Amino acid sequence: MLTPPPAAGGKKVPFHKLRLWTTACAFVTLLIDDAELSETDALYQMVKSLHQSNWPVPGRPNRSEEAQAKSLSNWRDKLLSKRYGEDATDIYWSGLCAIRQQYQRQKPDPTSALAEALIAELVRILPSL
Numbered sequence: 001m002l003t004p005p006p007a008a009g010g011k012k013v014p015f016h017k018l019r020l021w022t023t024a025c026a027f028v029t030l031l032i033d034d035a036e037l038s039e040t041d042a043l044y045q046m047v048k049s050l051h052q053s054n055w056p057v058p059g060r061p062n063r064s065e066e067a068q069a070k071s072l073s074n075w076r077d078k079l080l081s082k083r084y085g086e087d088a089t090d091i092y093w094s095g096l097c098a099i100r101q102q103y104q105r106q107k108p109d110p111t112s113a114l115a116e117a118l119i120a121e122l123v124r125i126l127p128s129l
Contacts, residue, residue: 013084021058022088024050025076026096034100043069043076 024046031042047068050057059071082089 022091023095043073
């Protein structure tokens, strides 16, 4: 069974959140690389998409959008430096490849189709969330 390593405070990140945030980070990378958004704009767009779907953002709830984007950025930086373990890194890279293939086939407008693509992908991989 896949078990994520403890977070910075010693608490384990629940696997469904690890997978959610790892996939969200893959979408941020897609927006930066393929849609040519700045990292800041991509993070804000992802935070908005997560909110529209009523999914949590890393960190404490009920904070400003800027603070939530910063939390997601910090989480993404730790993920890319492999601080969440091999399982998280594998989920990120396999998710990014799958999302990129689907994105390049459909060539959607990144700002209008992002939320729909994110929801579809996350519903597929996280039916219990």
